[in-house]
Amino acid sequence: MNTAADINTLQRGDIAVIVAVDRGARDPAGAQRLHEMGFDEGVDIEVLHRAPLGGDPLAVRVGNMTVALRKSLAALVEVVPQSAA
Numbered sequence: 001m002n003t004a005a006d007i008n009t010l011q012r013g014d015i016a017v018i019v020a021v022d023r024g025a026r027d028p029a030g031a032q033r034l035h036e037m038g039f040d041e042g043v044d045i046e047v048l049h050r051a052p053l054g055g056d057p058l059a060v061r062v063g064n065m066t067v068a069l070r071k072s073l074a075a076l077v078e079v080v081p082q083s084a085a
Contacts, residue, residue, distance in 0.1 A: 007060065007074040010047045016079035018043050023078060030073050038062045039077055 004019045018041055022031035039045075039062055048066060049059040057068045 004078040004080050007045070007047070007058070007069070007077045007079055008055075008071055010079065010081070012047050012050060015044060015046045015082045017082055018045060018077055019080050020078040022076040027073075027076055030076055034073065034076060037067055038065060044082065045077075045079065 007016075010016055018039060020041060021034050021039055022028065025031075043062060046061040047058060048061055051057055056071045058071070058074060059066055059068050060074075061067075
């Protein structure tokens, strides 16, 4: 079974399940913003696009929404690839 990793480790087209948001309480304000956008435990996400030259920001689908995230905010979201969930 795969272990949880942040969204930044996923490739374009990957689908994963959110298992935690800011588990280490590194950025409570950022975690609150993510929750307001629908990033909650148990929700499926899909990586749609990465910007060239470093991939920041990246676009992900969460629910019926497409959201652009900076790498620093995406690092707060722990996921498990859907095939391993």
